[in-house]
Amino acid sequence: MLDTLIAGLLRGNVYALGAVGISLVFGVMNVVNFAQFSFFGLGAMLAWFFITTLGLPFWIALPLVLAICAGLGLIINISVVRPLAKYLPLAAMLSTYAVSQILDNVSQIAFGAQFHAFPQVLPTANLHIGTMRFGTSDLVMLGSTAVVMVVMSLFLKYGKIGRAIRATSQDQEAALQMGIPVGLVQHVSFVIASALGGLAGVFIALYVGVANPASGLNIGLTAFVAATLGGLGSLVGAVIGGFVLGILEAFGIHFFGDTSRQIIIFVILIVVLIVRPGGLLGKIPLISTEPLTGTFLGKGRPLRIPRWVWPVAFVVLGVAIPLSGNDYVLTTGTQVLIYAIIAAGFTVTAGQAGVLALGQAGPIAIGAYVSAMLTLYLHFSFWAALPLAGLAAAIVASVLASPIWGVKGHYISIATLGLGIAIVAIIQLVVPQGIYNIPVPEWFGTALNTPTAYYLIDFGVLVITLLVMWRIRRSHLGKVISSVGSDEVAALASGVRGRNYKALAFSISAFFAGIGGSLLAHQYTYIDTTIFTMLMSLLVVTIVIMGGVGLPYGAVVGAIILIGAMEALRFTPELRIIVYGLVLILVVRFRPGGILVRNS
Amino acid sequence: MNSFIRNVAVAATATVAIVSLAACASGSAPTSSDSAAKSTVYFGVSAAETGPYAQYGQQFKEAFDLAVEQTNAKGGINGHPVALKYEDSQSDPKQSVAVAQKFVQDSSISLVFGDYSSAASIPASPIYTAGKLVQYGFNNSNPDFTAKGSEYQWSTSVTTNASYQWTADYVKKQGVKSVGVTYLDTADWGIPAYNAFKAEAAKVGLKITDAEGVLDTSDDYRPSLSNAVAGKPQAFVHIGYGPDAAKIVTQLRAIGYKGTFYGGQDEQSFDGTADAEGAINGAEFLETNPAKEVQTFVKAFKKKYPNEKDVTGFEAGAYDALNVAVAAAKIGGTTRAGILKGFTKVKNVPSVVYGSITFDQSTRRPASPALTPTILKNGSWVAYTK
Numbered sequence: 011m012l013d014t015l016i017a018g019l020l021r022g023n024v025y026a027l028g029a030v031g032i033s034l035v036f037g038v039m040n041v042v043n044f045a046q047f048s049f050f051g052l053g054a055m056l057a058w059f060f061i062t063t064l065g066l067p068f069w070i071a072l073p074l075v076l077a078i079c080a081g082l083g084l085i086i087n088i089s090v091v092r093p094l095a096k097y098l099p100l101a102a103m104l105s106t107y108a109v110s111q112i113l114d115n116v117s118q119i120a121f122g123a124q125f126h127a128f129p130q131v132l133p134t135a136n137l138h139i140g141t142m143r144f145g146t147s148d149l150v151m152l153g154s155t156a157v158v159m160v161v162m163s164l165f166l167k168y169g170k171i172g173r174a175i176r177a178t179s180q181d182q183e184a185a186l187q188m189g190i191p192v193g194l195v196q197h198v199s200f201v202i203a204s205a206l207g208g209l210a211g212v213f214i215a216l217y218v219g220v221a222n223p224a225s226g227l228n229i230g231l232t233a234f235v236a237a238t239l240g241g242l243g244s245l246v247g248a249v250i251g252g253f254v255l256g257i258l259e260a261f262g263i264h265f266f267g268d269t270s271r272q273i274i275i276f277v278i279l280i281v282v283l284i285v286r287p288g289g290l291l292g293k294i295p296l297i298s299t300e301p302l303t304g305t306f307l308g309k310g311r312p313l314r315i316p317r318w319v320w321p322v323a324f325v326v327l328g329v330a331i332p333l334s335g336n337d338y339v340l341t342t343g344t345q346v347l348i349y350a351i352i353a354a355g356f357t358v359t360a361g362q363a364g365v366l367a368l369g370q371a372g373p374i375a376i377g378a379y380v381s382a383m384l385t386l387y388l389h390f391s392f393w394a395a396l397p398l399a400g401l402a403a404a405i406v407a408s409v410l411a412s413p414i415w416g417v418k419g420h421y422i423s424i425a426t427l428g429l430g431i432a433i434v435a436i437i438q439l440v441v442p443q444g445i446y447n448i449p450v451p452e453w454f455g456t457a458l459n460t461p462t463a464y465y466l467i468d469f470g471v472l473v474i475t476l477l478v479m480w481r482i483r484r485s486h487l488g489k490v491i492s493s494v495g496s497d498e499v500a501a502l503a504s505g506v507r508g509r510n511y512k513a514l515a516f517s518i519s520a521f522f523a524g525i526g527g528s529l530l531a532h533q534y535t536y537i538d539t540t541i542f543t544m545l546m547s548l549l550v551v552t553i554v555i556m557g558g559v560g561l562p563y564g565a566v567v568g569a570i571i572l573i574g575a576m577e578a579l580r581f582t583p584e585l586r587i588i589v590y591g592l593v594l595i596l597v598v599r600f601r602p603g604g605i606l607v608r609n610s
Numbered sequence: 611m612n613s614f615i616r617n618v619a620v621a622a623t624a625t626v627a628i629v630s631l632a633a634c635a636s637g638s639a640p641t642s643s644d645s646a647a648k649s650t651v652y653f654g655v656s657a658a659e660t661g662p663y664a665q666y667g668q669q670f671k672e673a674f675d676l677a678v679e680q681t682n683a684k685g686g687i688n689g690h691p692v693a694l695k696y697e698d699s700q701s702d703p704k705q706s707v708a709v710a711q712k713f714v715q716d717s718s719i720s721l722v723f724g725d726y727s728s729a730a731s732i733p734a735s736p737i738y739t740a741g742k743l744v745q746y747g748f749n750n751s752n753p754d755f756t757a758k759g760s761e762y763q764w765s766t767s768v769t770t771n772a773s774y775q776w777t778a779d780y781v782k783k784q785g786v787k788s789v790g791v792t793y794l795d796t797a798d799w800g801i802p803a804y805n806a807f808k809a810e811a812a813k814v815g816l817k818i819t820d821a822e823g824v825l826d827t828s829d830d831y832r833p834s835l836s837n838a839v840a841g842k843p844q845a846f847v848h849i850g851y852g853p854d855a856a857k858i859v860t861q862l863r864a865i866g867y868k869g870t871f872y873g874g875q876d877e878q879s880f881d882g883t884a885d886a887e888g889a890i891n892g893a894e895f896l897e898t899n900p901a902k903e904v905q906t907f908v909k910a911f912k913k914k915y916p917n918e919k920d921v922t923g924f925e926a927g928a929y930d931a932l933n934v935a936v937a938a939a940k941i942g943g944t945t946r947a948g949i950l951k952g953f954t955k956v957k958n959v960p961s962v963v964y965g966s967i968t969f970d971q972s973t974r975r976p977a978s979p980a981l982t983p984t985i986l987k988n989g990s991w992v993a994y995t996k
Binding site: 013014017018020021115118122123124125126127130134138144145214217218219220222224225227228229260261263264267268269271336337338340341342345438441442443444446447450459460461533534535536538539540541573576577580583584586587 | 659660661662664665667668696697698703704705707708710711712714715727728729732733735736737740754758795796797798801802822823824825827828829830831832833834836837852853856857860861864865866877878879880881882883884885
């Protein structure tokens with residue numbers, strides 16, 4: 011018991027450091043900063059480079075790492091995050107994701123992709139309590155965190171800028187009116203957060219013993235959960251969240267095993283959010299707006315599409331490409347179409363109901379597995395399994411999501427993110443092995459497994475999806491859902507039960523996600539859980555934001571650009587991801603509401 | 611004015627859309643030069659150059675490039691020079707299927723190496739089969755890659771089943787009666803590997819005191835490890851790769867466990883981990899193997915890549931794979947059909963991993979592969995005889 015507790019404390023220590031950085035930035039800018047994830051990996055790699063390659067002592071390397079991370083943080087904030095955060099936090103969040111992709115890949119080009127053994131700068135196993143061994147290294151880490159926390163809290167309580175940070179995070183506009191230089195405050199917060207990220211990265215590497223540029227992602231995600239658990243924007247909350255999560259996680263793994271780690275983390279998160287929708291120490295605003303609401307209605311209107319575009323688009327996508335495209339274009343096209351189906355269905359949740367759900371990989375996985383098993387074991391035809399996959403995804407995802415609709419704002423994004431990851435983790439527990447030889451679609455005995463056939467099936471499903479979405483938007487129901495997204499308080503005052511309609515919108519999106527999953531499964535003919543990652547969820551969200559968050563047809567444009575671009579950039583394999591990130595940032599910078607939404 | 615801007619915007623969007631689709635097609639123009647005497651033979655490589663699996667993609671590329679250089683210096687395939695076309699799949703099925711289609715329709719490609727993971731390789735298999743193009747998953751240790759694939763899927767990797775049956779036998783032979791186990795909880799690799807180990811252990815009477823599934827993305831295994839060694843096993847077995855084994859062995863020693871560690875991998879981060887010293891593992895490839903082919907390969911590799919401290923099974927596997935493909939093409943011819951025919955005929959190809967490779971035609975895997983027990987001493991693996 012004692013050793014599990016110590017393991018949890020050491021672990022929570024790292025989470026707490028990361029969570030403080032995330033909460034700090036969120037408090038003053040209202041932006042969830044994905045770039046923070048990259049600073050974990052970057053900090054570790056820089057420290058490795060200074061110590062192993064340049065031979066610097068640890069005590070010189072550490073301040074250098076912190077300085078570099080802080081400087082990078084400042085550059086990122088000045089060039090990307092702040093210009094966007096001023097008028098659209100959502101676009102800023104998306105651009106931080108792009109920044110993190112760029113950072114990871116630059117770091118990979120600079121340091122190589124390999125895992126490296128991290129030098130043991132301090133003894134790691136020279137002390138013990140009972141049977142549990144730990145080292146000076148661990149004590150130094152705990153001590154450093156304690157010092158950092160005390161300094162931080164004194165700074166926030168008595169320092170001039172520290173007080174300005176607190177004022178800004180309480181009410182940005184009021185702070186501005188009182189003459190507080192909000193811009194400077196945001197820069198300082200970003201710099202501190204980035205340096206803390208780097209520090210946490212070094213600590214992770216010290217504790218774990220190996221590091222590579224991508225090793226920050228998982229720990230970053232958990233730190234993010236810790237920040238949410240404590241209450242986004244609350245620094246004490248972040249520290250408590252970090253330690254609570256670390257300790258509960260250690261005991262959870264002790265009893266249920268490492269394989270249930272992600273389920274444990276997100277079950278804890280969801281339970282806390284149901285009981286305390288603002289996190290452990292976060293304040294629960296009486297009136298809160300979803301991150302997506304208002305912003306888009308106020309900041310832009312969809313471009314009006316001339317009528318002739320629809321038949322032209324139909325002919326180009328449905329006739330010209332299948333007739334003229336080669337198999338490579340068609341195969342890429344199938345991926346574009348499937349993601350367009352998933353994303354178009356998702357616009358009702360993200361655009362109309364105003365809920366930025368981040369876990370669509372969950373319902374996609376349900377659809378894929380249900381469809382695969384129905385056809386493989388119960389010998390359903392593909393055509394029957396396809397709608398059933400959608401239904402199953404809608405039902406299962408809705409039941410699992412039902413407790414979280416009282417949660418608001420960014421918290422619901424994190425809760426759905428957790429839900430998506432937990433669904434995939436549960437599938438992994440139930441069906442640990444991959445599924446092979448999933449039957450391909452047939453039409454009266456003819457196998458429809460050529461790229462053209464897949465393309466046409468996907469195209470047909472997409473057209474149906476767009477028609478359904480169009481009908482929903484025009485219907486009374488669609489208008490009610492939109493009212494929830496536009497102004498939840500007004501909708502509530504008019505007798506609309508917001509949470510029920512959010513749940514409904516989510517289940518509609520889950521239905522189309524399930525359909526998309528089924529199409530993927532029958533085309534790949536093999537699935538396992540490594541296909542349905544958090545990156546898949548983020549791709550769906552990115553597509554929707556790229557095209558215009560409330561526009562189903564925008565999802566088609568977003569899918570063409572985002573999936574097409576990855577293929578189109580093949581001429582520069584090494585810079586592919588970096589160029590992709592830059593393109594994403596530029597689009598978001600100049601069209602923050604989406605490609606098909608006019609700025610106003 | 612407004613409507614003009616609007617139309618321009620719409621037209622621009624449509625153009626972008628079409629261009630990005632069309633751009634996908636560029637670069638795959640078939641280069642079908644039929645000047646028979648000297649035309650270049652192209653092999654495709656579908657692997658991760660970026661993303662989480664990029665480490666392995668880089669290792670493959672170095673070895674492939676060396677092997678191509680040597681082949682061409684020796685006159686290529688009956689006079690045809692060999693060249694490789696790389697496509698980055700990130701080992702992501704969404705991209706590996708597109709890459710597969712690109713290779714299939716590029717008529718100059720006569721064989722494809724890859725992909726790295728099963729989740730990326732197996733979804734691409736039907737496309738290669740339909741394109742009658744050999745998919746040489748030289749690194750796919752998942753037995754189902756070939757077992758559930760068609761006559762176009764080949765591999766020279768030892769299957770996980772074979773290598774972990776060997777491990778169970780070997781551990782037992784060392785006089786060990788009980789082991790604690792951790793295995794990677796992955797559908798395509800760790801779980802089948804553990805099942806094979808468990809079945810063999812039961813057969814030979816090796817007691818598993820506790821087995822914990824772990825994730826390679828975790829950083830902190832202490833809670834799992836304290837469970838795994840609670841039954842005081844004589845030795846410890848980890849079924850996984852190098853980076854996760856490095857974390858596990860470090861933390862295993864940190865919680866005070868002292869038994870022999872069976873596992874790990876010849877890989878930079880594991881080899882450089884202090885606590886990994888003394889780990890024992892069955893290796894397909896051993897850098898310090900005194901055999902002549904191995905030493906020539908290691909010397910040539912380090913000469914070409916002076917920054918690489920170690921030569922591992924990943925480089926060796928890729929190096930062998932290219933030589934097997936060249937040998938097959940020499941027998942059957944350089945067309946797609948010719949290479950397939952070559953694979954069914956090829957025998958005793960010199961190999962730095964196995965000594966020589968002959969396929970078992972029913973499994974499309976190497977016939978009777980042997981593993982060498984090795985021990986990590988002073989940061990490098992040497993043959994272990996006891």
